[in-house]
Amino acid sequence: MTDTPDRTDAVSQEDATLEGRLGRLEEIVRTLEIDEPDLERALALFEEGVGHVRHAEQLLAKAELRVEELLNEKELRPFEERDE
């Protein structure tokens, strides 16, 4: 995170879920294909889209399954398989 100007954008990109990214990507691609935005907007959308693709690929590459157990409607703890 050395590029300070993009910091807020970068953070929101970090926070997005995979589902969020894929949904936003679909939106961006459709806008580019159907709405025919002007060049500046098309460039901005393209850059955002490429960011989502890159982050999503990173997520796929480094993900490790996280399993929690719901104790009631609010409390969670790491799930551990029990013996019979």
Added chain:
Amino acid sequence: MSETRNFDLFPPDGVIERGEGTVPEAWTPSQLNRAVRLLLESSFGSIWVTGEVTNFKRARSGHCYFTLRDDEAQVRCVMFRTDAATLPTDPDEGMTVRALGAVTLYEARGDCQLVVRALEGEGAEGLWRLAFEKLRARLQGEGLLALERKRAIPDFPACVGVVTSPTGAAIRDILSVIARRAPWVRVIVSATRVQGEGASLEVAEAIRSLGASGLVDVVIAARGGGSIEDLWAFNEEPVARAIVECPVPVISAVGHEVDVTIADLVADLRAPTPSVGAEAAVPDREAITAVLDGAAARLARGLRGSVRRRRASLEGQRGRLARALPSLITPRRDALRGLSERKLRAVQRTLDALRSRLQVAAGTMTALSPLATLHRGYAVPLAPSGRVLRRTGDFPEGLEFSLRVVDGHVDCRTSGAAPSDEARA
């Protein structure tokens, strides 16, 4: 067992005889019934009795009372609460059943009765089948089995809820499938018993609390295969209601393919095994990679399209501008031309006005001209420089000057000059 000796039902002849002075031994009803009860219980043990059920009643206490009969006889039956609780449903009137129980006597009434421990419908799963069909008919009547009610399973869930036993193969299978296909997904397990008495309430509660947590995008309700009794929790109404009311889609993944449960029927998706349920809940890593690749290509194509469109539009505008120029310029040139003519006319008018003012001025100037005075006989002395000589002081002796008269000038020389008396005073 010493008692049994006293209740010998077939005493040797002559022991009980009238009129020999011995008081005949008479039994009280209590003694008799007790003796009969013990006799019955010790001689039958556990037996199966088959017949038609009639007058089945479930008392508030939880005990069930009914009668088994055939064409010619009937026997009263009781099923105590703990045993009755295992019944999937009450048998229908007239239903043929098999009852496993012990023969006894209800001493207070002297009635022979069967204490039933287990009750089965005709065929191995009769009563279970009956309960299943009853609940299915009721849910169908409410429209809860309609295909239109089925919700789509999300393509890319961020969080998957799993309702199952924390032990056993089902949870292991589900976690290993998700870890392989979609390890970025968060999994929240709501652990519950999945069989035994009260299991359906626990499963229902586990589904409810996952739904209420607001954390999950989809729920898998799972257990491994087993007998119909083992799966029974998933055939009971509380589970069905919890699935129907769950705010996110529910995948049922119960038992193996041949078992269809009520949970399967009301769920948004039925998976034949827990593993298949997990596969249905999350996308495959490969599928997402393909989506991402496709999106990247479409992004690039979209941007190229934008550039192309922008260039085409620029060129179009340039052409339109070129075509538009003549029509833009001509009217303005004409306008300019009209403007000059108007201006010329205005200048002309100004000039005319000046000219006539000049004529008037010329007339006035003629009237003031010294020529008229010269006409009248006056002359004007002028120094060689052209200066008008007005006073005697301007004429020193010997000065040569010229005298302007009406038709020319006269050369003169001063011989003397004297101021008049008025000028000297």
